[in-house]
Amino acid sequence: MPYQIELKPLQYSSDSSELDWLAKDWCALAELAPQSSYFLSWSWIKTWLSQQSKQTLWLIQAKDKSGQTLGLGIFVKKSVLKFGFISTTQLWLHKVGDEKSDQMWIEHNDFLLAEHVADDLRTAILQYLYTQNVCQWHELRWDMHPDGIGANWPELDMHCHQVLTSKGYHNQLQRYDDISQGFSKNTRRQVNRAKSLLEAQGQLNLELASDAKQKQAWLAQIAELHKQQWQDTAWGSGFDNHCFVEFHNRLIEQNDTDIIALTLNGDVLAFGYNFRQHQSVCFYLSTIKKFEDNRIKVGLLLHTLAMQHYQNLGFRTYDFLAGDMRYKASLSDCSYTLVSDCLYKQRHRFCLDRLLRQIKNTIERTIRRT
Numbered sequence: 001m002p003y004q005i006e007l008k009p010l011q012y013s014s015d016s017s018e019l020d021w022l023a024k025d026w027c028a029l030a031e032l033a034p035q036s037s038y039f040l041s042w043s044w045i046k047t048w049l050s051q052q053s054k055q056t057l058w059l060i061q062a063k064d065k066s067g068q069t070l071g072l073g074i075f076v077k078k079s080v081l082k083f084g085f086i087s088t089t090q091l092w093l094h095k096v097g098d099e100k101s102d103q104m105w106i107e108h109n110d111f112l113l114a115e116h117v118a119d120d121l122r123t124a125i126l127q128y129l130y131t132q133n134v135c136q137w138h139e140l141r142w143d144m145h146p147d148g149i150g151a152n153w154p155e156l157d158m159h160c161h162q163v164l165t166s167k168g169y170h171n172q173l174q175r176y177d178d179i180s181q182g183f184s185k186n187t188r189r190q191v192n193r194a195k196s197l198l199e200a201q202g203q204l205n206l207e208l209a210s211d212a213k214q215k216q217a218w219l220a221q222i223a224e225l226h227k228q229q230w231q232d233t234a235w236g237s238g239f240d241n242h243c244f245v246e247f248h249n250r251l252i253e254q255n256d257t258d259i260i261a262l263t264l265n266g267d268v269l270a271f272g273y274n275f276r277q278h279q280s281v282c283f284y285l286s287t288i289k290k291f292e293d294n295r296i297k298v299g300l301l302l303h304t305l306a307m308q309h310y311q312n313l314g315f316r317t318y319d320f321l322a323g324d325m326r327y328k329a330s331l332s333d334c335s336y337t338l339v340s341d342c343l344y345k346q347r348h349r350f351c352l353d354r355l356l357r358q359i360k361n362t363i364e365r366t367i368r369r370t
Contacts, residue, residue: 260274
């Protein structure tokens with residue numbers, strides 16, 4: 001099937017009329033992509049765009065012969081100086097290329113593609129980007145995409161450096177009537193024991209924020225608890241970053257976000273912050289109260305009750321997202337890999353970049369040894 005593909009500047013501002021047609025096209029296309037992730041929903045993209053008024057944005061759009069939109073994606077164009085002396089123009093898919101601005105951390109990143117043409121159209125878009133000199137670029141940064149979708153890149157003569165791989169986990173919610181049936185005996189025992197110990201102390205409930213006002217109030221509590229929970233780590237808390245805070249204050253206004261609370265006698269033991277898209281739920285972050293009695297696994301119990309809740313509503317997948325953590329593996333029945341790639345348009349740049357990276361890594365290893 002031939003496609004009409006166009007890459008053009010996206011003139012976006014908070015009062016831009018261009019947002020109206022983009023919202024209409026994006027939402028219509030999402031209906032043709034029932035397997036697409038929440039990170040490609042209009043809720044996420046619109047919120048992300050609201051912070052990009054100072055960025056140079058480029059929209060890729062693919063249509064069929066009748067003019068129906070079958071593919072969409074948004075790039076940020078960025079000029080950087082690599083290794084202190086190589087001027088490089090990068091295209092970042094649905095990211096900015098700045099650590100703080102990207103801390104909300106998109107996952108399952110891809111073009112939004114109609115399901116019936118997804119693989120073919122993805123290749124056609126990349127072929128267009130590679131052969132057409134509409135927007136002069138040297139590197140295309142495509143972070144956190146599902147492993148395997150780059151299988152055709154060698155045919156396009158694109159040169160690829162794999163920057164990062166990350167393992168993720170999800171649970172197929174409709175596999176068992178009782179979610180815990182899919183757990184190992186040890187995990188099931190830990191969950192049941194934690195529940196019994198807490199219920200011996202009073203009334204245990206899983207509560208859902210009822211409206212936007214309560215979500216805002218709970219998010220403020222999450223922020224303070226999350227900063228305390230992560231203050232002594234190398235990564236810190238996203239809530240110390242104003243870009244992250246502004247993003248999520250806007251995102252939770254959407255109807256497809258949930259904040260849940262596990263309470264004991266009305267006191268909050270844990271918060272969970274989740275996204276809903278089609279038949280899937282994405283767990284984004286949590287705050288967990290620690291007990292001196294290490295038999296009380298609040299986190300395991302929070303997720304088990306949350307999964308049971310979403311299963312009862314008819315959802316099919318509970319996605320723990322990226323992060324190879326023990327609790328995710330214990331509560332899941334499937335794993336997957338997300339990959340971050342840097343695609344080079346010119347072979348000589350790829351070879352030079354690889355050589356300089358090797359030299360840099362060698363110097364750093366030598367310094368560490370001395």
